[in-house]
Amino acid sequence: METGSPQDAGTRGDGTTEPVWRGLPPGLLRMRRLLLVVWLGLIALVLGVLLYLFAGPAWAALAVLPLALTAWGWVLLGRNWRSWRYAERADDLLISRGVLWREETVVPYGRMQLVEVTSGPVERHFGLASVQLHTAAAATDATIPGLEPAEAERLRDRLTELGEARSAGL
Incomplete structure (x- = not known):
C-alpha cells in the first residue's frame, strides 16, 4: 500500500480519515545545530578577542552572549524541527x-x-x-x-x- 493513499489513512471515531504524517529525519536537526554552533562559536571567539584587545579583559566577558544565544538557539531548533x-x-x-x-x-x-x-x-x-x-x-x-x-x-x-x-x- 502506498504512503498517502486513502487506504493508508487512519480512521477516527467520527468516520473521517486522518492523514499519515511524516516528520523530517534527524540529520536536518544535526546539520542546523552544527551550523549554529560553528557560526555563533566563531562570533564569540572573534568578539572575545577584539574586546580583550581593545577594551580590556573585563569587556571580553561579553563574548559569553553569543554562547548563551547558542544554547537558546539549540532548544529552538529542536522545537522547530519537531514541528515540521x-x-x-x-x-x-x-x-x-x-x-x-x-x-x-x-x-x-x-x-x-x-x-x-x-x-x-x-x-x-x-x-x-x-x-x-x-x-x-x-x-x-x-x-x-x-x-x-x-x-x-x-x-x-x-x-x-x-x-x-x-x-x-x-
Missing part, C-alpha cells in the same frame, strides 16, 4: 510547520507545475535534500527541507506522477 511534518493524501499534499504560529500548506496535486529536488554542499555532506513544489499560484509554493535523498526522489517522482494524472488543464 508532511502527509500525502489522495488529492493533495499537506505540509505543516511552526511552533508558535502553526502554518499548514495544502498543495493540490493537479496544481503542481514543477517539483524539484535540491541539495547544497552542506546538505549533501549530511546526506540531505529538499523538495521544492512550484504551483500555478505562487502562494501555494512549498518546500520540504532535509529529507533523505532517496525519500526526496521518491516524493518527487510520486508528486510528478500524481500531478500529471490530476492535471488541472494548465
